[in-house]
Amino acid sequence: MAILVTGAAGFIGSNFVHHWLAARPEERVVALDALTYAGNPANLADAERAPGYRFVKGDIADGDLIQRLLREESIDTIVHFAAESHVDRSIHGPAEFVQTNVVGTQVLLEAARSVWLAGSGQPHRFHHISTDEVYGSLAPDESAFSETTAYAPNSPYSASKAASDHLVRAWHHTYGLQVTTSNCSNNYGPYQFPEKLIPLVIVNILHGRELPIYGDGSNVRDWLHVADHCSGIEAVLRDGEVGGTYNIGGYGELTNLELVRTLCRVVDERFATDETLATRFPEAPAARGEAADSLMRFVTDRPGHDRRYAIDPQRITDELGWKPRFDVEQGLKDTVDWYLGNEGWWRSVMDGSYKEWLARQYG
Numbered sequence: 001m002a003i004l005v006t007g008a009a010g011f012i013g014s015n016f017v018h019h020w021l022a023a024r025p026e027e028r029v030v031a032l033d034a035l036t037y038a039g040n041p042a043n044l045a046d047a048e049r050a051p052g053y054r055f056v057k058g059d060i061a062d063g064d065l066i067q068r069l070l071r072e073e074s075i076d077t078i079v080h081f082a083a084e085s086h087v088d089r090s091i092h093g094p095a096e097f098v099q100t101n102v103v104g105t106q107v108l109l110e111a112a113r114s115v116w117l118a119g120s121g122q123p124h125r126f127h128h129i130s131t132d133e134v135y136g137s138l139a140p141d142e143s144a145f146s147e148t149t150a151y152a153p154n155s156p157y158s159a160s161k162a163a164s165d166h167l168v169r170a171w172h173h174t175y176g177l178q179v180t181t182s183n184c185s186n187n188y189g190p191y192q193f194p195e196k197l198i199p200l201v202i203v204n205i206l207h208g209r210e211l212p213i214y215g216d217g218s219n220v221r222d223w224l225h226v227a228d229h230c231s232g233i234e235a236v237l238r239d240g241e242v243g244g245t246y247n248i249g250g251y252g253e254l255t256n257l258e259l260v261r262t263l264c265r266v267v268d269e270r271f272a273t274d275e276t277l278a279t280r281f282p283e284a285p286a287a288r289g290e291a292a293d294s295l296m297r298f299v300t301d302r303p304g305h306d307r308r309y310a311i312d313p314q315r316i317t318d319e320l321g322w323k324p325r326f327d328v329e330q331g332l333k334d335t336v337d338w339y340l341g342n343e344g345w346w347r348s349v350m351d352g353s354y355k356e357w358l359a360r361q362y363g
Ligand code: NAD
Pocket: 006, 007, 008, 009, 010, 011, 012, 013, 032, 033, 034, 035, 036, 037, 038, 039, 040, 058, 059, 060, 061, 080, 081, 082, 083, 084, 085, 086, 100, 104, 129, 130, 131, 132, 161, 183, 184, 185, 186, 187, 188, 193
């Protein structure tokens, strides 16, 4: 396989590149990313050692570039992560979400169609990464989302992702492009940009900053460790039904209050067992003998805030034998440890020196 990974310098894309190269160190992997605020080439530093790896800075909406890459690298598989991904940003500025998530996906599909379906056609796969948010919001007692749940996106972000899912489906039905789609729940783990809830809470505790809880904190998300997401994508690429969709979830439903309290407890436990943390992070409550949950604050709710997401991953388990390996308590502990052990990473993505480095490196 020669694989093109779009959005490879983002959170899930970079984890996927590491996952793929660990299993197939000799394979061709072309990592494409526009390096927006969310894309960080440092996430891919380890991949540079793999002989078949190449990074390309570029936009998925640049059709000529995509066609050239597909041809010159003999790409037969696209795994499409590139997107604007943060719901709050989509509420303040939806246009970029339509441009990247909808127009960008359409350009990518057209490039794949013109290269892969020209002439006799070659074996290929276009795998699209989507989200549970396309299904809308569940009531507390409703069954989890399955692959046949009707689409009901509520935010500009989820509407743009839903539109992209429909485009992928249409390029299969109309043109015969060999596609698969996976819709997954909230991911967490290494390299997640600290605007999303879990890394935001960890980093804010370490700085002694308030932990903003939208609304009453009873909204439910279904947490999936990013490593489990990557193994799910691999299973779909390997054995998934062409034209099919697969829901990937971690059986990790928590209210936001439960999640934030767990993170507070885990960070406090780490300070209790490692004295150096109080010296490294003197503003953290535990360094002053206080509990991290003293920083929790209820703030104005997100407009249109979906109450509950939950994924039923039965299809991918029954048909492809995939199961999540992480339980959420252990996954959250590992994630806290990753952020404690990678202070340089999150400081550089937050303090602007990283953007200056980017400008020097890539123009
Ligand atoms: P992210 O914001 O961390 O990364 C997105 C990456 O895409 C960044 O590196 C960015 O630079 C790149 N990008 C943006 N616009 C681009 C463009 N026009 N051309 C090329 N690259 C571009 O996002 P993430 O959390 O890693 O999400 C990856 C994918 O997974 C997205 O499609 C998202 O909708 C989906 N998803 C995410 C989650 C989650 O919990 N994070 C859950 C379900 C689905």
